[in-house]
Amino acid sequence: MAGDIGSIPELDQKKYDSDEQVKIICLGDSAVGKSKLMERFLMDEYRPQQLSTYALTLYKHTATVGNKTVAVDFWDTAGQERFQSMHPSYYHKAHACIMVFDVQRKITYKNLAGWYKELREYRPEIPCCVVANKIDADLKVTERSFNFGKKQGLPFYFVSAADGTNVVKMFREMMKRAVDYKQNPSDFMDEVMQELENFDLEKKEGNSEADEDALKAESPEVV
Amino acid sequence: MSYEAKRCGVQFSPPSIVLFYEDKETKHVRKRVMPVRNFSKYSDYSMAAERLKNNPRHRDYLENVPQSQLEKLHIILRDHMEGLSLEHSLASFRLDPDEDLNKLDDDELARKKGQMDELFEKNRRRKDDPDFVYDVEMDFGKTTQEKCSWDEESDDGF
Numbered sequence A: 001m002a003g004d005i006g007s008i009p010e011l012d013q014k015k016y017d018s019d020e021q022v023k024i025i026c027l028g029d030s031a032v033g034k035s036k037l038m039e040r041f042l043m044d045e046y047r048p049q050q051l052s053t054y055a056l057t058l059y060k061h062t063a064t065v066g067n068k069t070v071a072v073d074f075w076d077t078a079g080q081e082r083f084q085s086m087h088p089s090y091y092h093k094a095h096a097c098i099m100v101f102d103v104q105r106k107i108t109y110k111n112l113a114g115w116y117k118e119l120r121e122y123r124p125e126i127p128c129c130v131v132a133n134k135i136d137a138d139l140k141v142t143e144r145s146f147n148f149g150k151k152q153g154l155p156f157y158f159v160s161a162a163d164g165t166n167v168v169k170m171f172r173e174m175m176k177r178a179v180d181y182k183q184n185p186s187d188f189m190d191e192v193m194q195e196l197e198n199f200d201l202e203k204k205e206g207n208s209e210a211d212e213d214a215l216k217a218e219s220p221e222v223v
Numbered sequence B: 001m002s003y004e005a006k007r008c009g010v011q012f013s014p015p016s017i018v019l020f021y022e023d024k025e026t027k028h029v030r031k032r033v034m035p036v037r038n039f040s041k042y043s044d045y046s047m048a049a050e051r052l053k054n055n056p057r058h059r060d061y062l063e064n065v066p067q068s069q070l071e072k073l074h075i076i077l078r079d080h081m082e083g084l085s086l087e088h089s090l091a092s093f094r095l096d097p098d099e100d101l102n103k104l105d106d107d108e109l110a111r112k113k114g115q116m117d118e119l120f121e122k123n124r125r126r127k128d129d130p131d132f133v134y135d136v137e138m139d140f141g142k143t144t145q146e147k148c149s150w151d152e153e154s155d156d157g158f
């Protein structure tokens, strides 16, 4: 039922329409350090909420952006990245995306292209960045340039969840961009996109039951 | 009294963790066999490792042995109880930078993450470190950048 996803309060995504609620998603391969980055940023506040049925983890954070207090929900995958694809509800209403790879494993860098493509299918306009994690393992990597995302103008960060380098900076900048995106949908194009999305949603409402079943059928291990 | 852990390993029967350590007072290297009790192939290796590390009889000796190392030794014991070879266990820990970790199941992935944890813990700055800084910023933009070889066989996405 449509109520199925709605009946879990954490997954009621209507709240992301309100001004004070922001949704930021993390993407990237298994073991690149997505969860460790969340943990490093949130420190004592780190209270992940496991939604194992959906193979995802939510982290709630309150931030002051500009002079506004906003409630930020960070969405992290808990194994869904295995399917090299995320359920549409993961992207739904997201206001920014943090894409992570592991500087020690080339394959995780190569796979960014697939993650980015899927992101843009659902969210053509939201701010996104590329994060090179684990630079503590070999600082020399920071002398190299990684060109993925340059063309699209995506900000790039060298970070380490282990020693903390640039983690807080990256999260703060992304929260700011998410709020900016939300407050001033950048241009006419964006408004059109939003209309399209809403339209798409209305259309989908009717068969969200089928969507749900499809999710379960595709990934029985997830339950 | 202070001990410095030198090396550790396992003994299959009875299932035990073995530690070689140096007694800092006498400078002697000694061997300590720590039987692992109530541990079966169904047991949680991470809890068992924690139990051993906190065991009042052993904890002084295990102080500078990382939890991840103890977990690995418990995994080897558990694999053995399931009839898997030592070679299999060791291979499951090995990190191959070209391996696609998206393809692994939970248990296999946890082993690789356990292996990664060794470097992670070593390089980790903790909140209770005296020189801990929450917001560490470093600018890498200005260094002369060589082109990354990972970009070479560039395709449409890059």
Ligand SMILES: Nc1nc2c(ncn2[C@@H]2O[C@H](COP(=O)(O)OP(=O)(O)O)[C@@H](O)[C@H]2O)c(=O)[nH]1
Pocket (backbone or CB within 6 Å): A028, A029, A030, A031, A032, A033, A034, A035, A036, A037, A133, A134, A135, A136, A137, A159, A160, A161, A162, A163, B113, B114, B115, B116, B117, B118, B119, B120, B123
């Ligand atoms: N050296 C180092 N290791 C890291 C860093 N971040 C994560 N790791 C290691 O990578 C493993 C996987 O991280 P995790 O956050 O679970 O990855 P996820 O699957 O993307 O959520 C961890 O167990 C750590 O051992 C880092 O900044 N430096």
Ligand SMILES: [Mg+2]
Pocket (backbone or CB within 6 Å): A034, A035, A036, A076, A077, A078
């Ligand atoms: Mg994770």
